[in-house]
Amino acid sequence: MKTLLQLNTSLFSEQGQSTRLAQRFVEIWRTLNSENSVIVRDLAKDPAPHLTAERFQAFLAPAEERSTEQQAxxxxxxxLIDELRRADVIVLGLPMYNFGVPSTLKAYFDHVARVDVTFRYAENGPVGLLADKPVYVLATRGGxxxxxxxxxxTLYxxxxxxxxxxxxIRFVYAEGLNLGPERQHASLAEAEAQIGRLAA
Structure with a gap:
């Protein structure tokens, strides 16, 4: 049995185009084996708190010295990190807001990048500590x-x-969604066709 982690980052939750594409991927993926499990983390419904100095200090504090608040x-x-570790596949619904990623995704990233937990510093630079696995990024853009x-x-x-x-890491792009209904329909249809090939 494999586990898929679905990360939804659209402000519109299930109604967002990126979430709909992510859900389409999951539907196809699950048909291959009904025993597969899916973890859904919707950052619109349950946003990760933005990183503060206090939260960052909690990560750095020795475990035996953490206060009750820091332990929480x-x-x-x-x-969040346990979900990433358990996942064999990650599906990320990624809309573009003002040329960047949703702020909720940045906050999520800030909570899963932990020194000596998900990465460590080595002589030649940082080294990732998570096992490699496929990440499917379903990127939707108005332009x-x-x-x-x-x-x-993409690079970020x-x-x-x-x-x-x-x-x-594999990207599927649905672009030009605000450039008229014909462009939107064609872009989403092409993205769904790519999803069908990748999920299978």
């Missing part, structure tokens, strides 16, 4: 930015997962 902060982070300087998402998401030790 670390336990929350540990739970068309792939391959341009305005696409700040690749770099972050690489930082944790995950290098198998």
């Amino acid at each position: 902060v670390v336990a929350y982070s540990d739970g 068309a930015y792939r391959g341009t300087s305005k696409d700040t998402q 998401v690749q770099d972050f997962f690489n930082f944790l030790g995950i290098s198998d």
